[in-house]
Amino acid sequence: MKKINKIYPTLDNSVKTMRPKIVDKHDRIFNYLRLAVNEYCNLRCIYCMPEEGLPLRHKSDLLTTQEIKKILTISAELGVSKIRFTGGEPLLRKDISELIEYAVNMKGINSVHLTTNGILLNKYLKEFESVGLSGINISLDTLRNSRFKKITRRDTFEQVIENIYLAIKSRIPSIKINVVAMRDFNDDELMDFANLTIENNITVRFIELMPFDSHQIWKTGKFYHSKDILEDLQKKSNKINLIHGSSTEHYAFQFQGAKGKIAVIPSYTRNLCGSCNRIRITADGKLLNCLYSKDESSLRDVMRNNGSDEKIKSIILGSFINKHKNGWLAQNNNGNPRESMSQIGG
Numbered sequence: 285m286k287k288i289n290k291i292y293p294t295l296d297n298s299v300k301t302m303r304p305k306i307v308d309k310h311d312r313i314f315n316y317l318r319l320a321v322n323e324y325c326n327l328r329c330i331y332c333m334p335e336e337g338l339p340l341r342h343k344s345d346l347l348t349t350q351e352i353k354k355i356l357t358i359s360a361e362l363g364v365s366k367i368r369f370t371g372g373e374p375l376l377r378k379d380i381s382e383l384i385e386y387a388v389n390m391k392g393i394n395s396v397h398l399t400t401n402g403i404l405l406n407k408y409l410k411e412f413e414s415v416g417l418s419g420i421n422i423s424l425d426t427l428r429n430s431r432f433k434k435i436t437r438r439d440t441f442e443q444v445i446e447n448i449y450l451a452i453k454s455r456i457p458s459i460k461i462n463v464v465a466m467r468d469f470n471d472d473e474l475m476d477f478a479n480l481t482i483e484n485n486i487t488v489r490f491i492e493l494m495p496f497d498s499h500q501i502w503k504t505g506k507f508y509h510s511k512d513i514l515e516d517l518q519k520k521s522n523k524i525n526l527i528h529g530s531s532t533e534h535y536a537f538q539f540q541g542a543k544g545k546i547a548v549i550p551s552y553t554r555n556l557c558g559s560c561n562r563i564r565i566t567a568d569g570k571l572l573n574c575l576y577s578k579d580e581s582s583l584r585d586v587m588r589n590n591g592s593d594e595k596i597k598s599i600i601l602g603s604f605i606n607k608h609k610n611g612w613l614a615q616n617n618n619g620n621p622r623e624s625m626s627q628i629g630g
């Protein structure tokens with residue numbers, strides 16, 4: 285408690301020069317901003333959006349380029365060192381390269397990443413290389429064309445595969461494939477995905493399904509527990525060795541001699557909350573201190589009412605100091621009101 289009081293939330297001049305940190309009562313430091321820059325999407329993934337799409341906010345409700353830049357600047361001043369642009373589909377925003385470039389050049393930022401469904405990547409890769417993007421996570425849940433149509437309700441499989449290989453060949457340092465692992469959809473493709481890591485310097489990440497699916501499949505028994513994913517992977521190959529992954533890559537593996545890695549992300553079972561460092565901001569500018577929490581504050585409204593940077597900083601610091609110890613407690617405290625991951629960014 286004492287430690288926190290020293291840096292929170294008095295933004296007087298002496299503290300400002302120290303670059304205050306976003307912290308909570310459980311001694312976690314939040315230095316990773318995940319910013320959804322869009323709610324619109326060119327896919328309709330069965331675990332994310334209904335076939336007809338979601339009632340979308342008017343474009344004027346979403347953060348403008350200038351508002352996003354302001355949030356980025358303020359976040360960097362509060363100690364954020366890693367940024368991820370996500371959505372909806374971030375590549376449907378025409379200013380995406382400009383935003384990435386802005387983030388890359390901010391003081392204190394070590395890395396800037398993007399999560400995309402990959403459809404439009406070929407249009408942007410050169411720009412992303414030249415502005416210095418650190419990494420791209422591309423979402424792909426199956427290596428079979430017919431299944432891709434079933435999962436995404438669109439016919440862009442070939443395009444995504446081509447773009448993944450372009451990304452692997454590019455100068456972007458880190459390429460990861462996000463696979464939402466689901467029973468009866470893709471649980472028989474674990475090894476097909478894992479085998480991609482033998483020849484390619486990529487990380488294949490199997491992600492647990494979460495309940496932000498617009499009431500589509502969560503209740504239909506498709507959940508595939510990270511422990512089962514792990515067991516199934518290990519059953520299928522005795523050549524996978526445990527290695528050290530990133531903070532969210534709770535379980536990370538590598539085939540002997542492989543160029544890439546495999547990871548399993550327990551995003552629903554939540555045993556990664558103890559090391560949470562994430563700040564989430566939605567495309568309409570709402571700050572979330574946890575995926576599963578109902579609490580949110582509109583930074584957009586503060587900016588549009590001419591609120592000062594100091595006010596925005598104190599809202600961010602105040603939101604995190606009160607963060608629940610884990611996502612279960614956050615959920616039990618009046619639950620999460622969001623329907624779809626496209627509104628949160630993943």
Ligand code: SAM
Pocket residue numbers: 325331332370371372373374399400401421422423462464491492493494495496497625626627629630
């Ligand atoms: N459109 C981009 C994409 O698909 O990569 C970025 C936004 S998407 C919401 C971000 C990540 O969330 C994707 O990897 C997607 O697979 C994942 N996601 C979406 N809905 C999910 C759910 N219900 N459970 C688990 N992951 C989900």
Ligand code: SF4
Pocket residue numbers: 325326327328329332333371372373401423625626
């Ligand atoms: Fe679109 Fe990404 Fe949601 Fe799929 S997961 S519908 S690509 S936002």
